Amino acid sequence: MEPFTPRPRTGPRKKMTLSTKEFNKITGTIASVRRNRLPTDDIDEEIIANGHTARGNRARSQEPSFLAETSFVRAPLNSRVSSVSAPPNAKGKARLEPLDHVPLEIQEALILEDMLYILMGIEGSYITYHPDYSPEDDDPLQGIRFVVSPALDSSLRDLVERILPLGTYYTAISSFIEFRSHLDFGLVNHALCAAIRDMLKDYQTLLSQLEHAFSTSSQFSLQKLWFYLHPTVHTLSIIYQLVLELASADDPGADLDSSSSSESDPEEDARNEALGLGGATLKAMLSEMDKNGLDEPSGIAVKGGEVLAIIYERMQNMSGDPTAKTVYGTLLRAAGVPYVAMLRIWIMTGRLVDPYEELLVKESKFINRGILEVDYTDEYWERRYTLRDGSTLAGASKRRAGVPMPRTIGGRLPGGACVPPLLEGWKHKILLAGKYLNVIRECGIEIRRDSAVDEDLTMDDEKFYAFIEDAYTHANQTLLQLLLRDQQLMPRLSSLRRYFFLSQSSFLTHMLDLAHTELRKSAKSASIVKLQSLLDLTLNADPHGDDTLFREDVKVTMATSTLYEWLLTVNNVSGVIGGDEPEAQVQPQEDDKKSDKKPMLAIDAFALDYTVKFPLSLVISRKTLLRYQLLFRFLFHLKHVEQSLSAMWIEQKTSTWRTAVPHYQDLEDWRRRVFLLRARMLTFVQQILAFATFEVLEPHWRALEAKLDKVTTVDQLLRDHVDFLDTCLRECMLTTSRLLRTYSKLITTCATFAQYGGSFTKNLAQAIAASETEAGDQSMPKRKDILERFEKNFNVWFQVYISTVQFSAASENVSLNPLVARLECVKVPENVNTGGGA
Incomplete structure (x- = not known):
């Protein structure tokens, strides 16, 4: 801010505009005018003062303690000192000396005295409040407007009107400081008010110096007043514009409300109605928008x-x-x-x-x-x-x-x-x-x-x-x-890799053998307590493992839907796994289909959970654990189908399957086709499992370990961990609906075929026994029909699946190229009859 202190006089007294004689004459004239007004005004002021004193004495004894007033807590000084001047009092102004009856020098002296009041926001004798001003109705943050007596000489009016805005600026800024000093407006507003108050102190210091110059210097004129105040007008106008913007930001709809509440022009309303810009229809629409909260003000003060x-x-x-x-x-x-x-x-x-x-x-x-x-x-x-x-x-x-x-x-x-x-x-x-x-x-x-x-x-x-x-x-x-x-984050992640990615899956094979009966029950009938005890038994079989400290954190849980149904629904709804509450989005669709579905088996709902304490739960959060669980269920289902098909292979090595029936060629062909279909299914499952573990999980795990060794920020650690899991999900084909749909059909066919292993053995024994009778085997057409259904189903879905994988590998996911090469071995040469085509 520019300095407000007036420049000291540098010239001698003899260079004044007025001589001493002329100065004394003007001073005497002003004193004479004041004496003519003094008696009546003094009497009135004395009566008013006495009345105020008497009322004050009576009220003082009835006043409560100031400690009970909240104003002393919210704004002690500003609550007691009002910045708004009292309304104008017309009494006594009728006796003012008309300005057009006095010389120009006296007009300047009178206006100078008034200006010193106006600059503090106080009404003068010849410069008064605007006729429309009302302290009760007008916004104090807009400032008080002043008007100059029309009798003032035009040569002085120009200078007065240049200085006059300072009164408006000062009153508006003072009201702003008073208003924003309350606690509700926060510390930033308080600091801003303190800084503006310091600037106003400089302004008030300037005014005191100008008043002193007015009282003591005969050369002080309106032109000198403007000279000293000119920099301050610009400075206060800058602060005033800021005050107006801060005040208008609190209630941006104030102007709109005031304009809408004013009287409307019938002709304009009719024109707007014809143009579709007004009338009852638009008003009803705006009212409905307000009800819906589309145009609600925030109700938050401008602060911070x-x-x-x-x-x-x-x-x-x-x-x-x-x-x-x-x-x-x-x-x-x-x-x-x-x-x-x-x-x-x-x-x-x-x-x-x-x-x-x-x-x-x-x-x-x-x-x-x-x-x-x-x-x-x-x-x-x-x-x-x-x-x-x-x-x-x-x-x-x-x-x-x-x-x-x-x-x-x-x-x-x-x-x-x-x-x-x-x-x-x-x-x-x-x-x-x-x-x-x-x-x-x-x-x-x-x-x-x-x-x-x-x-x-x-x-x-x-x-x-x-x-x-x-x-x-x-x-x-x-x-x-x-x-x-x-907190041993890396050992924790290694234990998750072992249990959820099955990097050392010997415990799972043992677990499937022990819990075979329990896992064949429905998900609601299976005992989680029993499954947990069996899991603890298999995990503790090796007392010297690297993960001994974390085994108790692995828990058994049951999912509410099958893996592929859940993944398909999530991919169709949001396309993002691990988003905000995906289970809540899936649940309603699950409930609609429950009546049409068979009870879900425990083997399909089986999943692992992991207990993590703070602050590791920030890294191994519920969303990241969901990703681990999806990958585990994917691998677990593959392991289960692989074990079932392997058990079928072991069963087919028994004497029943090894007994040759040369005279019954149809049975030999049927048996060979069962062997081939089982081998192709087992190869398919093993290739998918090998691809997921050796081509996806293991390389990306090594890359994650390398990244975590060099990580420098926590957020980078969190991003690397989540990116690792998302990449594994994508490359394991769990995020693409096309691949998921065909894969789920294919793996379900393999699992169902494995369940028929015992039935195939029984049918084979019956066929061998019947072939030795005179009537012969009458059930062979039915056996062929069942086998052809499995062959056709597997071949059709396998062909669709490999085509989908090839398309994805060529267009969007090149990491599937190794899987395309692996699946070539599952195809059957064209010269081999499989009964269903390949």
Whole structure:
């Protein structure tokens, strides 16, 4: 701001505009005019003063203690000192000396005296409030308007009207300071008001100096008053425009409401009705929109980041004006002090101290560590602390619960949800730095930081952003050490690889043998307690394994639907596995089909779960565990079908199947076709299993280990882990509906065929016995028909499946090329009769 102190006089007294004699004559005339008005005014003032004194004495004894007044807590000084002048009192003004009856020099002296009052927002004698002004009805934040007596000489009027806006600016700014000093407007508004108040102190100092010059200097004129006030007019106008924008942002619909409430023109209404721009139809539509909440105001005061954003935008828009840039820069630094202080506490300690919801970070207090211990979802990490504007690292901000509506369509968000433009590129680092430290604090680890950080950091200082970067790096390294070293993250992931990816699956073979009877029951009838005890028995068979510490964390659970039904529904609904509550989206469709489905077997619903404690639950979250479970169920089903087909192969090595019947060629052909179909199915299952384990899971696991050895941030660790699981799901063909549909048909055919192994053996024994009788074997056509159905079903779906895999490998997923080569061995040469075609 420009200095307000008037320049000292440099010339001697003899260079004054008026001589001493002329100055004394003017002073005497003004004194004479005042004496003519004094008696009546003095009597009136004395009566009024006496009346006020008497009433004051009577009321003083009845006044309650000031301690009971809330105003002393909310705004002690501003609640007791009103910035709005009293309404004009017409008494005594009729006796004023008309300006057109006095000389020009006296007019200037009288107007100068009035101007000193106007500059403080007080009504003068010849410069009065606008006739339409009403203290009760007018908005004080718009300022008081003044009018000059029409009798004033035109040569003086021009200078007066140049200075007159200062009175409006001063009253508006003073009302703004009074209004925004209440607690509800937050610390940023308080700091802004304090900075503006400091500027007004300079203005008031200038006025006191001008008043002194008016009282003591005979050379003081209206022209000199304008000379000293000229820089201040521009400065206060800059602050006044800011005040108006902050006030209008609180209630953007005020102007619209006032205009709509005014009287309408019937002719214009008729024209708008004809054009479809008005009338009852449009009003009804707008009313319905308001009811639906489409145009609801946010109801949030302009505070916090929004105040800083408005000041910054004005500073950028007026950057060509050096005074405006200086004033707004000063206000931005001052208003940002409490904001920066809250940010420092957040990124240095992980504690969010934001009593007025001004900061860009928001805390959901209902999500705490107690909930996490029961159900370790991602909520603690993703929703306990979030950005108020709803944006995430995965993408731009989007409408979600808890994010307020913008002030206007496409406009800025209100209050703390508005991120200051200077912090827009740093908001995610600010959020994560505090979140990392908060996790460390939740683990009971004391956070020690160097307290010798510069206390005078501001948002326009490069040191501030270096400080944010250092805090983010420190929080990252601290939490990474906690997860990788103290919480043994890599051994945990290795145990998940063993149990869910079946890297050492000897326990599963033993488990399937022991739990064969229980797994053949329906999912509702199977005992989870019994299955859990059998799992514990198989896991503890090796007492010296690397995963001894984590075996108790593996639990048995039952899914609510089969793997392929669930995957197909999720891919059709959202296309994303592990999204927000996918099971909730799938459940209604499952309920609709329950009446048409057979009871699901326990073998199809069997799944593993894993118990993880905080803070490892941030990495091994419920969403990531869902991905592990899907891959496990995929591999488990393959293992089960492989074991069933292998058991069928063992059964077909018995004497019944090895007994030759040379005289019964149809039976020999039937037996050979059963052998071939079983071998092709077993080969298919083994090739899929080998591809999933050796071509997908194992290479990507090695790549994940290499990445985690070099990881530098927690978020990179989380992304690498989730990317690893998503890649495995995609390359195992669990995210493409076309592949899933054909694969599920094919694997179901193999599983059903394996279940018929005992029936085939029984039919073969009956056929051999019947072939030795005179009547012969009459059931061979039925046996052939059943086998042909299996052959045809397998061949048709296999042909569709391999075509789909080849198309996907050529167009969107080149990682399927090894599978295409592996499936070539399942094809049957054309010269071999399979009964159903290949």
